Amino acid sequence: MAGTLIRQPAASEPIGTALSARDLEVLRELDALVRETHLLWDQEWVGFSWRNYTFEHMQRVRALARTIAWGEGADLRVVEFAATLHDITKSYDGEIVVGPDGKRVLDENGFWRNETLPPSRSNRVTRLYDRLGLAGTLHSVSGGRVADALLEEYGYPIEFRQRVDRAIREHLKAGDDASIEGRVLYDADTIDANIGLPAFYRNIQISLHREDTQYARRGERFIDWLREHLPGYLDSYLRERIPAWIEGKERDFIPKMTTRTGRQVAAQRIARLQAITAALIAELEALEEALDRGRLAVVRYFMEHRQNPELMQQLGVLEARWADSATAPPAAELLRLIREEVEGQV
Numbered sequence: 001m002a003g004t005l006i007r008q009p010a011a012s013e014p015i016g017t018a019l020s021a022r023d024l025e026v027l028r029e030l031d032a033l034v035r036e037t038h039l040l041w042d043q044e045w046v047g048f049s050w051r052n053y054t055f056e057h058m059q060r061v062r063a064l065a066r067t068i069a070w071g072e073g074a075d076l077r078v079v080e081f082a083a084t085l086h087d088i089t090k091s092y093d094g095e096i097v098v099g100p101d102g103k104r105v106l107d108e109n110g111f112w113r114n115e116t117l118p119p120s121r122s123n124r125v126t127r128l129y130d131r132l133g134l135a136g137t138l139h140s141v142s143g144g145r146v147a148d149a150l151l152e153e154y155g156y157p158i159e160f161r162q163r164v165d166r167a168i169r170e171h172l173k174a175g176d177d178a179s180i181e182g183r184v185l186y187d188a189d190t191i192d193a194n195i196g197l198p199a200f201y202r203n204i205q206i207s208l209h210r211e212d213t214q215y216a217r218r219g220e221r222f223i224d225w226l227r228e229h230l231p232g233y234l235d236s237y238l239r240e241r242i243p244a245w246i247e248g249k250e251r252d253f254i255p256k257m258t259t260r261t262g263r264q265v266a267a268q269r270i271a272r273l274q275a276i277t278a279a280l281i282a283e284l285e286a287l288e289e290a291l292d293r294g295r296l297a298v299v300r301y302f303m304e305h306r307q308n309p310e311l312m313q314q315l316g317v318l319e320a321r322w323a324d325s326a327t328a329p330p331a332a333e334l335l336r337l338i339r340e341e342v343e344g345q346v
Helices: 021-038 053-072 076-085 124-131 139-153 158-169 180-194 197-217 222-256 260-293 295-304 311-321 330-342
Strands: 093-096 114-116
Touching (some): 021 053, 021 124, 053 180, 053 260, 076 139, 076 180, 139 158, 158 180, 180 197, 197 260, 197 295, 197 330, 222 260, 222 295, 260 330, 295 311, 295 330
Antiparallel strands (some): 093 114
């Protein structure tokens, strides 16, 4: 976006600018370990997340944290390791605890309490989790402890491990005394889950999963209803629910950003969401064509393919669909913007 002050690494600039060859090797191993760990749980949905969500969320947070770190002058090495491991124990968070009054129970820090959900299988991370006695702790706390233990096994010095641990602990709540790396991670984590095109994708998944659940209780399938009533559903979803959702995210989350770069990224993504929503609404007037080549074709695909989805896999499928077009259709333009945000670009 013109006029931005955000410092982003150039496309040719390797992520390892501040990392050694050994760091990069360890990060590749940790990346694989994080994915393996999240797949030890068999539940397709828990709370607001599906099984494939958390690993992709980590990758996007890492990419965006890298961008914000460049803008803020944070230690890229600490950010890379902290972002990779920040949700390493997130899958232990089971359903939100609800009190007798039907309200969600909060802990002493104002976070929702979750039941502890044990994995179906074990690995290096779960054995550390058990050995350290972390059951029932917030995933930012347990994640920091596990990260410290993993990095100790790799031979990293205590000073570095402490900085990574601290950033992970701060990624859910970065107070005034938080480290710059913790604030970078907090902003990237908050933005990815709430603001922008990946968050819009998440909204689709969550909204329609709720419909799936309600219809299943009646012995029906929401997807069958959706295919028959798609025009009406898209109309109300895009004209009413999404604008209200964007307004709420702008109101509730931009003021919570803790870095200048984070606020810029959040504001730019809100503006892009508003513009894309307006374009999607305009496409409703020529719906048949839009569902073939328009931005609505992308939204429709996301709505109809929701069995434990992977955004990156779906992007690849859809990009290939329009790769041979003589002129890029609106669908391809939306896919380009989604990919840019997935890759942490502004």
